[in-house]
Amino acid sequence: VTIERAPGEARERPAFAHASEAEMARILDFYDVRWEYEPTTFPILWNLEGDVVESFAPDFFLPDLGLYLELTTLKQRLVRKKNRKLRRLRELYPDIRVKLFYARDFRAIMLKYGKLALVDSLSGTLGQVTPEREPGEADTSGAVVAAPAADPPAPAASVGPPATSAAHSTTSPEEAIAAR
Amino acid sequence: MTTADLDSDVAEVLLSEERIQARVAELGAQISLDYAGHPLTLVSVLKGSLPFMADLMRSLSVPVRIDLMEVSSYGGATTESSGLVRILKDLSSSIEGEDVLIVEDIIDTGLTLNYLVRYLRGKRPASLRICTLLDKPARRLVEIDVEYTGFTIPDQFVVGYGLDYGELYRNLRYVGVLKPEVYANAG
Numbered sequence: 539v540t541i542e543r544a545p546g547e548a549r550e551r552p553a554f555a556h557a558s559e560a561e562m563a564r565i566l567d568f569y570d571v572r573w574e575y576e577p578t579t580f581p582i583l584w585n586l587e588g589d590v591v592e593s594f595a596p597d598f599f600l601p602d603l604g605l606y607l608e609l610t611t612l613k614q615r616l617v618r619k620k621n622r623k624l625r626r627l628r629e630l631y632p633d634i635r636v637k638l639f640y641a642r643d644f645r646a647i648m649l650k651y652g653k654l655a656l657v658d659s660l661s662g663t664l665g666q667v668t669p670e671r672e673p674g675e676a677d678t679s680g681a682v683v684a685a686p687a688a689d690p691p692a693p694a695a696s697v698g699p700p701a702t703s704a705a706h707s708t709t710s711p712e713e714a715i716a717a718r
Numbered sequence: 719m720t721t722a723d724l725d726s727d728v729a730e731v732l733l734s735e736e737r738i739q740a741r742v743a744e745l746g747a748q749i750s751l752d753y754a755g756h757p758l759t760l761v762s763v764l765k766g767s768l769p770f771m772a773d774l775m776r777s778l779s780v781p782v783r784i785d786l787m788e789v790s791s792y793g794g795a796t797t798e799s800s801g802l803v804r805i806l807k808d809l810s811s812s813i814e815g816e817d818v819l820i821v822e823d824i825i826d827t828g829l830t831l832n833y834l835v836r837y838l839r840g841k842r843p844a845s846l847r848i849c850t851l852l853d854k855p856a857r858r859l860v861e862i863d864v865e866y867t868g869f870t871i872p873d874q875f876v877v878g879y880g881l882d883y884g885e886l887y888r889n890l891r892y893v894g895v896l897k898p899e900v901y902a903n904a905g
Contacts, residue, residue: 568792569803569829570836571860603860643857647827649875649901651793652884 558611558644559597565647566600574599582626594623596636606636611644724887728894732876733869735891738851739773741868745849746777749819749866757781759816763834764788764807765888766823769880770851774821785809789830803833809841818843823880824852828860835862852876852893875901
């Protein structure tokens with residue numbers, strides 16, 4: 539017996555930034571769990587002018603579970619930046635549920651599914667897909683140049699609260715890479 | 719290969735046979751109390767939960783009917799062809815209007831169980847609860863209400879008492895942590 543999806547429910551594949559994300563999408567599809575890929579970018583740091591200077595876009599949102607999911611295949615010692623961003627996200631948006639899947643978690647899942655060889659090929663940066671950089675979108679220093687939030691906080695605040703929990707912004711390619 | 723060879727692949731005995739049996743008896747007593755006067759249908763999820771199912775059902779004092787289900791796992795032979803869970807073995811008879819207890823060996827991500835719960839709810843049982851021998855909450859993706867839990871275990875790869883690696887180790891009488899070198903070079 540195959541449980542078919544309702545007509546029209548077939549998912550188009552987004553351009554995943556990392557092969558591990560594509561694999562996770564296949565797993566979620568397999569178990570019939572609905573997902574959205576990077577639907578929300580949360581501003582987490584603003585400069586004195588009120589511009590968003592750092593943001594965090596969890597890889598997946600699982601709407602039926604009300605859960606954001608972030609994957610990383612970086613080795614444990616390299617995930618400090620991501621952990622910091624996650625802490626900041628949880629401070630600013632205490633009502634959202636977000637789970638970080640570390641490399642060891644992803645490896646354990648792949649071990650369970652008998653696909654350990656695959657995860658070895660995805661670990662670290664080998665699975666990275668370098669995003670195309672839009673002209674003028676980001677500088678070469680790695681500094682984040684994010685679009686302002688929909689309603690940025692007052693310019694006087696260097697670290698301000700989020701304007702709204704649903705605020706969207708654009709994450710630079712450098713940030714997208716560094717955050718993984 | 720003998721079970722002694724399998725034993726040598728285990729780094730540590732996490733749950734001894736005696737400890738498992740004692741806990742299963744406790745679970746059986748609690749479930750019997752909760753369902754006193756009500757016939758119960760146990761639905762076991764093949765293959766890992768077979769030993770637990772066999773021991774648990776014999777510890778119950780309420781009338782019990784059993785049924786078995788098997789679903790394909792991600793990464794298995796059917797994954798590439800369908801891309802969806804396949805029910806390899808469905809229930810043998812209707813559970814409509816019955817009190818049903820799903821008997822699981824282990825819950826980690828909760829993905830399989832989440833799917834099964836939705837599937838079984840569609841068959842309109844009077845009640846649907848979950849009993850698992852092992853719970854590994856560190857891996858949880860899908861939060862599921864579990865009524866009866868044998869043991870909450872750390873985030874380690876465990877085998878034995880029904881749990882396998884490469885279809886082996888199921889017949890160990892205890893739950894043990896598999897040595898990483900056993901699967902380190904596996905594909």
